[in-house]
Amino acid sequence: MKLTRRQQEIYDILRDNLDHFDQPPTYDELCRLLGLSSRGSLHKHIQALIQAGLLEPMEGLQRGIRLVESVEVEEGIPFLGRIAAGRPIEAISQAALMKVPDEMLTGKSCYVLQVTGDSMIDEGIFDGDYVVIEQRDSADNGDIVVALVNNEEATLKKIKQQSDRVILYPANASMAAMVYKPEEIQVQGVLTGLLRCYR
Template identity: 35%
Template sequence: MLTRKQHELLRFIQVRLEETGISPSFEEMKEALDLKSKSGVHRLISALEERGFIRRLPNRARALEVLKQPENLGARPPAPRAAANTTAANSNDAARPRAAAPQPANDVIEIPLHGRIAAGVPIEALEGQTTLPVPAALLGAGEHYALEVSGDSMIEAGILDGDFALVKRTSTARDGEIVVALVHGEEATLKYLRRENGMVCLDPANAAYEPQIYRTGDVEVQGKLAGLLRRYN
């Protein structure tokens, strides 16, 4: 048996998923239930999860899925009646098959965080793995990972030491794109890609640094820059 607040939260999550396909944030749940802090939301979610009413989706921060509802949760209130002159149109709409309900999504996702990458002299990257929560709006289609930037050779492109580079995994890129380039199969760097006279040039965005020039076989594109995250603390 659920408490009144547990009922209210389950109802709020279900309605939000049906309307938008996006599970509400903890702040939205706190405000909807008139709670004083997010810790109260955490306790309610944990209680619902333990009772098998919801589950947290893996690799997605705050993403929730409703598994079942208590019998007395109640149906959604009916939609307002349409005006008389729109009755026929509404009847036709009702006869059409309903679109499938959107799958739960979320505004924050977890992507792999692979060590540090140089924005200067190449250093080792892809060393171990943790995860980094990233706003989904910063990422497009495809597989992504993150690297922490070390160095200042890309400052004129707005990429600073300590930033997190969000990288779309790919093995191809056009000239002029900022890429993660693996050099000699063991060191990685973040640079502009340029091809010239059968060679690969990795160009910095800092006048204090010279381009790095390699034979084509010595450089492997590991991904393209998709976005940046910066912490201010």
């Protein structure tokens, strides 16, 4: 909805003076601020701003003119924390959002983890890199997955699932593959992207 000049002006004034009121202003107060002498005139503008979704509707109450909270359109996917072989995912307290290229997103639910350790170094995933993970509970053989081992350790490894066992391969010549029973391993997600920041 497009605003007229006066509507825009009133909205701006309303925003600018929001701190100066300790209560939401009434029509009369706002009229005084705007130099209007008629509440009826102001009412038309207020209604237009409500229509535009910029002010809260009154709903029959007399509690002053309130701005609607601006709906921030935060973009990105959540950065959940660190993943290190041998420990649960170390969750970060406040989930920051991280913008990632659309190419890394799959349409399904994705999140970002920071990798700790060198277990995937031969795949070009270094200590401190960020990985984009698609949330899933199954994977194809050869996928790099976030796997939960025995319900307590989370790890990033290449997976090979056989009927009677599951093998997790690190990508590091100096580390050995680990073999588990299928019920010991729970796939939590599949690697879809890698991010690294220099400096």
